[in-house]
Amino acid sequence: MEIRLVGRWINGAMKECLACQALRKRTLEALKELEINTEIKNCGSENEYLSYGVMVPPLLVINNKVKIMGKIPTKNRIKEIIKGELNA
Numbered sequence: 001m002e003i004r005l006v007g008r009w010i011n012g013a014m015k016e017c018l019a020c021q022a023l024r025k026r027t028l029e030a031l032k033e034l035e036i037n038t039e040i041k042n043c044g045s046e047n048e049y050l051s052y053g054v055m056v057p058p059l060l061v062i063n064n065k066v067k068i069m070g071k072i073p074t075k076n077r078i079k080e081i082i083k084g085e086l087n088a
Helices: 018-033 046-051 075-086
Strands: 003-006 008-010 013-015 040-042 059-062 065-069
Touching: 003 018, 008 046, 018 040, 018 075, 059 075, 065 075
Parallel strands: 003 040
Antiparallel strands: 003 059, 008 013, 059 065
16 A cells, blocks of 8 residues: 655645644554554655645545545544555
């Protein structure tokens, strides 16, 4: 499972705002509770950032599919999304 967090792309680098940090924290908690050991990677380039069609960050991308955009869902909702990807 590949998980990426996409924040704002500013001056050639991704910046994590408070919303991005909250999404990262909840996602890490969800992964821990589900006993899934995987890394959350940041968006790696401006081209990758643009490829997701970012309207409002933060984005949670799982297996190259945008699952969350512009929201900070509950940890339980993130767990549901992750479980859905495991069963896909």
